Amino acid sequence: MNESDANYDKEWGFAEFTFNEYQLFGNVSMVDFVARCPVSLGVVRDTGRRGDVQEVEGMGYGSGLDRVVESLRGVRGDWEKLVVRRKGDGLATRVLSPNSAVVMAAQRGERLFQGYYDGYVRDVWEKYQREDLVVDTQNKWGVVRGRVNPGTNLLTFPIPGSSNGGKITFGQPSAADIFSCSTGPFAFPPLPANPTDADFDIQAFRGNVGARLAAAFNRSTLLINPNQPAGEVIGTFYKNNAVTNHYSRVVHENSPRGRGYAFPYDDVSRTEEENVAGTVAAGDPKVFVVAVGGGKVNFAALGTAGVESAVTAAADGAEKRAVTGDESSRTPAGKVVKSERGRVKRIRGLLRRAVGWIRG
Template sequence: MVSRRGFLGLTAAALALPAIPAAAATPAAFTLNLANNTGSGTVFAYVTGTAPDGRLILLDSGGAPYYPASPATDLTPLPVDCAIAVGSGRQVSVPKMAGARIYLVTDAKLDFFLNRGPALVHPSFLNSGDPNFAKNWSFAEFTFNDAQLFANISYVDFVGLPLGLGLTTSSSGTQSVPGLPSGSVDAVSSGLGAQGGNWAQLVQTGSDGRPLRVLSAQHKADQFAGYLDGYIDQVWQKYSSATLTVDSQNPAVGTFTGKVSGDVLTFDNGESFGKPVTADVWSCDSGPFAIPQGASDARKAIVPRLAAALNRTTLLDNTNQPTGEDPARFYQNAETNHYARIVHGKLPDNRGYAFPYDDVTPGQDFSGSVFAGDPLTLTVTVSATH
């Protein structure tokens, strides 16, 4: 399979396994089937991404492709209604687009804006002044190009309105990711509250006082300063004498060995990593885990595996990453990514991104993705928050 980061074009690829080649070019469009299990008759969907020619693309309320023009000023309200009323169910045709999202919202429409370019201003779950902040929404991600349709459920940023995915194809079978069930915002909130410490601070409440969404710890990193220091210190101490092996899982890239000297983890290919802090682990994309433009394929492979093992707190026990990983050992340290632990514990099949490199695996899929070169229908099912 191909990683979420690589296929969606968000950041450097995790280089997990080679992409599955399509037997033939993908169709010009796939059917998006929107299923409403919320109990609310007021559900809207929005579909947006980047067209093959680089233009911003959305579907309008009728399901037709819409290419916004650049506005005269930033934060111009989207001039076309792109709220697709789901009702008891709705189907629309989706053309090729990359880095795309399917937003779902209950009980109200979302407010989208355009900046010059044009660039779409997406809803914010961090800015309390954003008109969408207090609304109940979530999204699934996808990219649809000439190779395949790749879609996934993501909890990298937050847990909110529960979504599930199903994919039917013309000849390669069906796939599904159930996602979090109804009521999961309450369940995850309760789990974090029981964990104690600053974990309960990840819960955002709505105007009714009930949990609205639960943020990933990376968005409250300042409240976790020093949280993983003890564990990271133990890891760095261990590999000052022991040898760490990291398999890129790509024969063209290879396997690397590394040891710590002077607080720097250096591999036999010359790639080196300073000691990360907790915020680097939560984000997977700062400090030694930032991947600069022009980085080697080796670094692009090592970073995800180090970051994943630190989020799962398995790096101290397993010197062979990720080949020797045992999912039963994930998140067992007292100080670990308890957000990811609790989210995965609520997932019926343990599948869904709870941190950016959650697709790193010795074999079993944890990422919550569906993909095929012959897609027909992608079903997104939205369930109740409480």
């Protein structure tokens, strides 16, 4: 997003992943932009079965981006301004997400998507003054119910297990808040000077509920589905209102099998099996492949001998852990920590580090 950078006109792309004691979790991220040079992801699991692999196929080189550019051309408003073209020959090098485009425009003193979601948000607020918005946290907090308080005009949820009637609240988000999923009502309020585990837990609860709200706003499903995300149907995403995240819509429409991580909470889903976000995840990864240029992953290019030796090592390691009681055996082979659990752990870790920096 820095036009003065020497690399600004170059073609490049990226994926993102987390690799920790619980799992490898990666995705073909398009949260920031769609690249002319895409990537695909693959994982060979540490199970001893040669065919036990995961794959997320990337858009084709050049053609994927060109389809996204063409799909945005007919959408009214600021959507065509997401396209970044090379200064020399006008070639589209990438399409920015609306969040990235808003940030970049602000650097030039411009304001994109100003008021874009306002009417839709007002309709949502009116709806949930009259009825409950039911949110399944898919975590220890269970199912919670929220309503817009007519006195404060805040969408309010009780904190499960709170002994003093604690609650979290959300104000009406702007388009920039919805696209970023992390500003305005989706930002975390400051923690107390000496936060307790309960304070961190409330923040994690807020992040959990906020993720589901942000996802539903981006997909424009809040007016048709009061049960988030349990009642979500992928076929309704982006299609029930002209006001929606059209960037995310065209990313999914032009990605193989409709899979691509197009906004920060695109992995919010009804079940773990509904993988619209284009993720790979394994509690027992052996080989992680990032294939440059998109298309299908060529697992054969890893080399049969290399994969077979990895499988043999996996079997030997599993036997050794069973005999010696290796500490790593506490995580069952193949177990995947649900992405939401991983997100809560990351939120808590970030909050703790932030407090440490402030104290330092």
